[in-house]
Amino acid sequence: MFVGHFAVALAAKRASPELSLPVLFAAVQFADILWPVLVLAGVEHSRIVPGLMEASALDLQDIGYSHSLVTSLVWSALFAAPYLAQRRARDAALVGGCVFSHYLLDVVTHRPDMPLAPGSDVRWGFGLWNHVVAAVAVESLLFLTGVALYVQGTRARGRMGTLGLGALLVVLCGTWLSGVFGPPPPNIQVVTLSVLVMIPILLVWAWAVDRARLPAGS
Numbered sequence: 001m002f003v004g005h006f007a008v009a010l011a012a013k014r015a016s017p018e019l020s021l022p023v024l025f026a027a028v029q030f031a032d033i034l035w036p037v038l039v040l041a042g043v044e045h046s047r048i049v050p051g052l053m054e055a056s057a058l059d060l061q062d063i064g065y066s067h068s069l070v071t072s073l074v075w076s077a078l079f080a081a082p083y084l085a086q087r088r089a090r091d092a093a094l095v096g097g098c099v100f101s102h103y104l105l106d107v108v109t110h111r112p113d114m115p116l117a118p119g120s121d122v123r124w125g126f127g128l129w130n131h132v133v134a135a136v137a138v139e140s141l142l143f144l145t146g147v148a149l150y151v152q153g154t155r156a157r158g159r160m161g162t163l164g165l166g167a168l169l170v171v172l173c174g175t176w177l178s179g180v181f182g183p184p185p186p187n188i189q190v191v192t193l194s195v196l197v198m199i200p201i202l203l204v205w206a207w208a209v210d211r212a213r214l215p216a217g218s
Contacts, residue, residue, distance in 0.1 A: 001109045002176040004139045005029055007146025008101045012094045013210075014153035019091055021210035022203045027079050027098035031106075033199055034066035034075075036192030048191070050184045053111060054132035057184035058191070060110070064118030071118065072103040109135060136180060143173070154213040161212035168205050 009024035026033065038044040045062040052059055065071055080096035083089075107114045110125035128135045147169060156162045175198070185191050 001105045001139055002179065003172050004105050004109075004142040005032075005102055006172055007142040007144075008098055008105075010146035010150035012098050014149040016091050016094050017153065017215035019094065020207075022206040023095065024098055025203055025206045027095050028102055029199060029202075030075050030079070030099050031066050031072065031102045032195060035063060036195045038063075038066055039188060039192050046188050046191075048184050048186070048188055053127070053129040055109075055129040055135045055180050060113045063113065064115045064120065067103065067106060068115040068117050068120070069103060070116065072100055076100040108138075132180065136177075139176070153216050155216050156213055158212045160208050164205070164212060165209050168202075168209055171205075172202075 005028040006025065009021065009028045012024050013019060013021050035044065035046075039046055044065060047059045047061065048057050049059040050057050060067070076096040076099040079099045080092035083092035083095060103114065107124050108126050109128040111127045111130065112123045112125040114124050116122040116124075128138060151165075154161075156165070185194075
């Protein structure tokens, strides 16, 4: 799943306008920020297998540190901790929930490659990616819902808040659909490096959009 993760961040921003959109983006994508670093370092292992699934060629052989149930709970707690220290329990729950939502959504879409813990042979995955029409329909619905909630809960104060947001959404959708319907990447290194380049750009873009949109009631 790709844009479905960002949908959670957009919805969370509606639920708590005080939260930073780039922080929410980083929260929902934290597992996928860790993953390329760990793959390039040789700690985790993945490869490209054309035709593996209808909607993805990613063979995630060993992703226990970035994507397991146990470590996802740990990453969630780490993200929530600064807000708990400020006695912002609701925001802590939202940010921690955003981090953990990555695991839940990936369990739905992945084949059984989502581990219980690092080194564990217990793995889950409902395999939505094996059915491209259903996968696109489900993720589209999630994304449209998240965008609608965000737009209804904020108002633009300049072109970055309108055109900038629109362009960001187009880039997210284009990246997602090219991954689903385009040719498989030549190797896993291309995927990991692309993620490491794209994520900082998206976070800066989210920061700029966040500054250009105020809560709807303000």
